[in-house]
Amino acid sequence: SQQGEEDPQALSIQEGENATMNCSYKTSINNLQWYRQNSGRGLVHLILIRSNEREKHSGRLRVTLDTSKKSSSLLITASRAADTASYFCATDAFSGLVDALNFGKGTSLLVTP
Amino acid sequence: DGGITQSPKYLFRKEGQNVTLSCEQNLNHDAMYWYRQDPGQGLRLIYYSQIVNDFQKGDIAEGYSVSREKKESFPLTVTSAQKNPTAFYLCASSMRTDLRETQYFGPGTRLLVL
Numbered sequence: 001s002q003q004g005e006e007d008p009q010a011l012s013i014q015e016g017e018n019a020t021m022n023c024s025y026k027t028s029i030n031n032l033q034w035y036r037q038n039s040g041r042g043l044v045h046l047i048l049i050r051s052n053e054r055e056k057h058s059g060r061l062r063v064t065l066d067t068s069k070k071s072s073s074l075l076i077t078a079s080r081a082a083d084t085a086s087y088f089c090a091t092d093a094f095s096g097l098v099d100a101l102n103f104g105k106g107t108s109l110l111v112t113p
Numbered sequence: 114d115g116g117i118t119q120s121p122k123y124l125f126r127k128e129g130q131n132v133t134l135s136c137e138q139n140l141n142h143d144a145m146y147w148y149r150q151d152p153g154q155g156l157r158l159i160y161y162s163q164i165v166n167d168f169q170k171g172d173i174a175e176g177y178s179v180s181r182e183k184k185e186s187f188p189l190t191v192t193s194a195q196k197n198p199t200a201f202y203l204c205a206s207s208m209r210t211d212l213r214e215t216q217y218f219g220p221g222t223r224l225l226v227l
Contacts, residue, residue: 004155033215042117042203042218043156088155092213098171100146100212103155 004104023089117219136204
């Protein structure tokens, strides 16, 4: 079963606006990762945040983690058309047959010029 | 260039046919993975390997087989037993054997049934 659930499923904004997507999970984690997938391509790792961290930045990306609410958010500031992609969170919480990363269904982000 | 390559980009399978998807990495990573992605869905783990000559089933291994004869190669065979093979297949690798580490993905292979 999938551990992380992203919200919203789809998001449409204009260039220059900020985009916020959320990820909720069910059980305790050691770390949470965010990945981006351009249409028809593989996933690209964006950022990893550990359970003892509350906030992390990387360029225009800001990730927060609230372990008490079992949720994380990814903020993309000053969005660009090139940010159009699907964004997935992945947690390391065991929820299937294998103790490996569990990916959510993703948020599809469309940034229009 | 370092990275993960997958081939072919598109693959067509006829009824009752086995097909093999290639995955090669030159990152010297220990672990390799195969995922299946269906439209609007997340990734589901098919098989993984943490060391040469060893591999383990993931959550949806039925109808698939793999081998890991070399560290850099992890081919996936979609057998005729897989009744719904149409999907986007992603190969990934991670540096060490911890399955929860950051993963690096190939560009994917789209498998279609004729």
